[in-house]
Amino acid sequence: MRFAFSVVLILGLPVGALAQSRSPDVPRQIYGKVQVIDGTTLEFKDRRQIVRLAGYEAPRVEQMATSDGIEWPAGQVAKSWMILRTLKRDVNCAPIARDVNKNLIAHCFVGETNLAATAVAEGIGYAFNYRNEPQVPAYFDIERKARGLGYGVWSSKDLLPPWLYVASPAEEKKADEGLDPGLPLPPPVITDTPHPPTTSQGG
Secondary structure (H helix, E strand, C coil), X not given: CHHHHHHHHHHCXXXXXXXXXXXXXXXXXXXXXXXXXXXXXXEECCCCEEEEECCEECCCCCCCXXXXXXXXXXXXXXXXXXXXXXXXXXXXXXXXXXXXXXCEXXXXXXXXXXXXXXXXXXXXXXXXXCCCCCCCHHHHHHHHXXXXXXXXXXXXXXXXXXXXXXXXXXXXXXXXXXXCCCCCCCCCCCCCCCCXXXXXXXX
């Protein structure tokens, strides 16, 4: 019950809103240890269930960015951030829907920490929802603050948002070979970079 109320309070949703939007094949809760697939996707190994964070998208694993002339692996940073947040920790997810691949879309927490909201606040990724997927309006407000401070992805002027990015075969091969996951985020840089136009408002 405490977890359910945390979801309601953090997202600003009325009690019962999550239940009303959930279809019968979507569980109320999923809990346990996870393996991180990428910056937005987790797998509960014991259940063989893949979960994607609702209202959030991170750079693709192979994506690179440049801040103040320094190149850094934005996609690997996003994945490493998620690994560090969930490693040896129980993750508690409240599924709200399934995507086109039948994977769960969920609000996920480690303790009281909302993973997607925290990632957006720290500039790890973007507030975003694909067409016909639930929006999380609060995340867009959080993103505006991160963008104004030039955190993370907002420190780079050449980083395409992942929904506009298409990897070349060479980049995909490089991602498969792996990069150093221990590289830190660059320091915040104040930038006037506007939020790229998206379809994330559910259009």
